Ligand SMILES: Cc1cc2nc3c(=O)[nH]c(=O)nc-3n(C[C@H](O)[C@H](O)[C@H](O)COP(=O)(O)OP(=O)(O)OC[C@H]3O[C@@H](n4cnc5c(N)ncnc54)[C@H](O)[C@@H]3O)c2cc1C
């Protein structure tokens with residue numbers, strides 16, 4: 001039996017890189033750290049994964065962008081962010097003050113009409129490696145809100161994209177898998193073949209809410225990513241399955257609301273976790289984990 | 291501006307004040323000491339996962355060590371809120387939003403314009419500029435009018451419009467305001483978006499609007515609650531909820 005309490009307070013490693021503990025904040029749910037400092041002492045975190053970063057600034061999707069659903073929520077933010085140069089110049093310097101491990105979540109853009117995702121990822125990795133020291137790169141192949149085609153489901157593409165990012169990065173590379181696939185272990189093996197240093201999962205599940213008064217989807221973008229406790233059983237199952245096929249470090253994500261949920265991920269095979277929607281629900285409680 | 295905190299606050303009273311409207315009063319000394327007008331609170335209703343996200347509500351009044359919130363029951367979260375009893379506790383993140391420095395309000399003759407539930411978001415600010423404004427207030431029907439006697443002490447004149455004509459003018463509050471636009475040097479408005487746009491068209495220069503949008507984090511991290519401005523999307527929960535009309539892409 002694993003000592004779960006001890007694991008919660010122990011350093012976590014990806015390759016040679018050591019993170020002070022296995023509790024990270026998930027991309028998109030803590031911005032670039034600024035507004036979370038009122039509630040959490042960033043220095044205590046094992047890592048902070050900043051908001052999805054793209055090559056060019058993105059203004060994001062039309063509103064409404066978020067809506068509550070049973071034991072969860074849907075979001076279709078559309079990766080609103082100041083672009084990689086904005087992140088390097090305006091956002092990272094702030095986080096550096098806190099000595100918290102910084103993980104940059106990068107996204108290539110692929111719409112129904114055009115797909116620059118592969119070259120985006122390559123350039124993002126290069127720009128970051130050449131201009132700023134960070135503690136990890138998380139490849140977001142799975143954002144449900146910008147991807148026109150479901151690339152997160154294409155093993156050949158995944159392997160290639162990971163290889164390109166790995167080749168151009170100095171920091172450890174973590175690949176974040178999408179749950180919107182019928183073959184999660186296949187995807188995990190593909191990113192391992194591509195050379196990823198760790199795997200994080202899961203991103204949000206594609207969902208929809210319809211307002212029966214207007215008979216229309218509530219979100220401006222119609223579809224969005226489901227997160228929160230509602231998705232936890234799916235995340236646990238996927239972490240468990242991926243653990244069977246890889247020895248790489250796994251970071252479990254999805255619906256964590258309390259310490260016992262983190263332990264459940266550890267039991268499924270995760271080495272670390274990321275907290276997402278919890279930041280919106282009960283942010284104070286996070287302080288009790290350290 | 292003081293930092294928001296997450297804390298539990300005791301319910302002192304929770305009463306129905308008009309048809310569909312309730313007023314809840316909380317013992318909240320931290321909020322009273324630290325809020326600015328137009329800031330709001332984010333309430334976690336219930337304890338389980340049924341009402342997962344916090345719900346935003348304006349501070350309606352703040353006194354000594356208590357704040358009150360006026361809310362309209364429109365869905366399951368507000369229905370649950372109405373069930374809270376004296377002595378129970380609510381988990382709240384507050385104060386949030388940018389807030390207004392009252393000393394910067396130089397206007398002498400303002401119009402405060404409220405549509406329905408918007409009255410709840412204007413009251414606190416109105417208390418700081420008493421007798422410098424007229425109130426325009428539109429509701430569906432007279433039995434939904436909220437605490438008009440309190441507004442009589444604050445406003446110079448009050449103009450009420452109801453959809454069914456049961457009180458005041460029968461029709462839209464925007465029509466009432468249209469006649470009197472020239473009398474004012476500033477406008478503060480909260481109500482349905484279509485109404486606010488109409489007011490902006492009538493009074494584009496020195497007009498301010500309180501916006502509502504679905505929120506997730508309520509603290510500025512998720513980019514969920516944005517509004518389109520001339521400088522791109524801004525966060526209602528952090529950069530608002532009050533915005534100058536001219537900033538907005540209507
Ligand atoms: C800054 C701010 C201040 C607010 N102040 C007050 C206040 O002082 N008093 C008050 O009564 N209400 C206020 N609101 C609105 C209040 O937050 C919502 O009415 C409440 O969250 C509804 O919760 P519910 O679970 O009952 O409704 P739900 O069950 O979530 O929804 C019921 C219906 O209302 C609609 N709806 C819910 N929330 C919103 C929203 N944010 N924007 C547009 N439509 C919505 C839904 O589409 C649905 O049709 C404020 C909102 C904001 C953003």
Ligand SMILES: Cc1cc2nc3c(=O)[nH]c(=O)nc-3n(C[C@H](O)[C@H](O)[C@H](O)COP(=O)(O)O)c2cc1C
Nearest residue numbers: 026027028052075140202203227228254255276277
């Ligand atoms: C509002 C919001 C924005 C998100 N933005 C991103 C993003 O930019 N990049 C990314 O990889 N994941 C993003 N996610 C997904 C989360 O990082 C996480 O994988 C997902 O929410 C599941 O975890 P949770 O249930 O703990 O929230 C976002 C989630 C939410 C709720």
Ligand code: FES
Nearest residue numbers: 506508513515527
């Ligand atoms: S609700 Fe998250 S940024 Fe406003």
